[in-house]
Amino acid sequence: MTRLSGYIALILFITSFYLSARIPIINKFFDGLKRQLCWHHWIAIISVIAMTCHFIQLFWRYINHINLLFRWNDIAILTGWITLIGIILITIFALFRRLIPYRQWRGIHLTSAACLVTALIHTFIFLEPNKLEEWLMYLSLTIFSATALLLSIVLPGFSNWGKKYLIKKIYEIRPKLFLLQLYPTDLASRHFKFEPGHFVYLKFLSKNFSRIWHPFTIISRPSANYIELFIKDRGKDTQLLNTISLPSPVRILAPFGTAFWKMNQSQLWIAYGIGSAIFLAAIRSFPNAFSEKIHFICCDSSESNFFFKGELNRCMKQNPNFTWEFYIGSGQQFVDNFNHKPFDNMQFKLIRICGHPGFQNNLKSALKAKGVRSTNINLEGLL
Secondary structure: OHHHHHHHHHHHHHHHHHHHOOOHHHHHHHOOHHHHHHHHHHHHHHHHHHHHHHHHHHHHHOHHHHHHHHOOOOHHHHHHHHHHHHHHHHHHHHHHOOOOOHHHHHHHHHHHHHHHHHHHHHHHHHHOOOOHHHHHHHHHHHHHHHHHHHHHHHHHHOOOOOEEEEEEEEEEEEOOEEEEEEEEOOOOOOOOOOOOOOEEEEEEOOOOOOOOOEEEEEOOOOOOOOEEEEEEOOOOOHHHHHHOOOOEEEEEEEEEOOOOOOOOOOEEEEEEHHHHHHHHHHHOOOOOOOOOOEEEEEEEOOHHHOOOHHHHHHHHHHOOOEEEEEEEOOHHHHHHHHHOOOOOOOOOOEEEEEOOHHHHHHHHHHHHHOOOOHHHEEEOOOO
């Protein structure tokens, strides 16, 4: 049983690396990155529980010779302790810090990778493979681990990982908000297929940019031979967008996320600021067969920011089931105003919200206070 719990812990630990990888085919299997990462978190937690059970079994087995578990000059013992303590600390950090910057995220996963290496060393020394089946077992675990580390950590760090694209057009629609048009380097070939609601991971390759992957919502029509992205200047790389020399090479991993038009049901959309991007993508591909009512409330701090007002009005003329309105003010002002208005919680089957986390969470709480079920509220976002 002691060896079995160790194997279970190791296999689950390796599996969690596959589930953290930004691989479109894995995302498609789980129907969205949110669900994939949810599985990643739970598999990782179960692997920690299995590791803890493995340690408890060892502790009970050597209860009369407990000093054997603390022989630091024994590589097998030392690597076991490094793995267990490292993974427990990472798990505690991850549970208390759900949203972290990319560099911290990468640091956590690099530490996890080091723990996986020590776990493999620990397994090899204790397994002492002599028979063919034992060697096959260990080599299988090693190959399984190496592939997981390559896909989740090593390969994404290279500049040639991902699809080749060129930024050919950049428009500063309003201060610190950019519209980018990207084209595949080989125009003769069809670029990747996507649907409204999908997003990409993008890495800038121009000078002075970091090599970090950034998630951005696709707002162009799936029929176009290019992709359009809304990007807000609020980070180290995005503040350099107006310095790019065109055409500028980038790498893309795509598509990710969940397709938008999956259910024919009445919906209320509420967006604040750049959160309108995902709804704009949906409006540009409004299905003719959609028969239920959709109402869109678009919030922003200034009316001049509604640069896509013409598209919304055209969609409203072409689709009698679609209506929209705008709200001028802060996100908190909208939530406060919403709290003081009557709301028919039976009018819409699904309510989609997109905006900054504070806006989303406060509005969700306001909706729940008016009797809307949590299952009928969808917080849109890249993750």
